Amino acid sequence: MFGRLRGNALFIRPVGPFDLGRLARLHRRCFSEPWSRADLAHLLAMPGAFGLIARLFEGGLAGLDAMRGVGFAIARVVRDESELLSLGVAPPWRRRRIGSALLRAAMERAHAAGARVMYLEVAVDNLSAQELYRAHGFERVGLRPDYYERADGSRVSAHTMRCDLDHAFACFEPSRGDGLNAPTDRLS
């Protein structure tokens, strides 16, 4: 899975055993309550769980290729339902549609595995992520009071959002470039 523009290429592929360190470093750059390698290994070992990592090819120098990890998504499929467990893009690479590409790839993979809906929780004050999810067909369906604990000990509620995957994929025209090829329009 990849897209390309002006020499940069974004590759999204499943997380493998050798990606756990990279995934933990990326998670730490995205969240104030980071998940350790052990947490991530445990999560990804759960039945139906999968991780995706986005890496950017920045060109080779003297024969050395530069593949930079820039984002990730972690999700789980249980029968015909799925849950997005985490999504993050490293700060310098935000607003380039990489989050959209990862979300889309996670939705596609969950749908291909038989999920008809995807759920997620998002902090009520995380407006940027809510906007991203809305743009991909998620709607608010519930509120979980005091769901997250912040590093300073304060608590914040979360919206539960739901996306009908059958509907989401029926509505998108592949020719519009939604999904994996769209994000690279912003890469430079």
Ligand SMILES: CC(C)(COP(=O)(O)OP(=O)(O)OC[C@H]1O[C@@H](n2cnc3c(N)ncnc32)[C@H](O)[C@@H]1OP(=O)(O)O)[C@@H](O)C(=O)NCCC(=O)NCCS
């Ligand atoms: C949320 C996150 C994954 C978005 O990744 P991204 O690659 O920047 O997202 P995209 O470039 O695909 O943005 C797609 C759309 O989401 C919305 N959006 C994304 N970031 C936004 C921001 N900072 N402010 C307002 N809207 C934003 C916009 O509608 C945007 O479309 P536009 O650029 O055409 O306006 C990223 O900001 C991040 O890692 N945040 C920290 C971790 C986090 O909050 N994860 C989600 C937990 S539920």
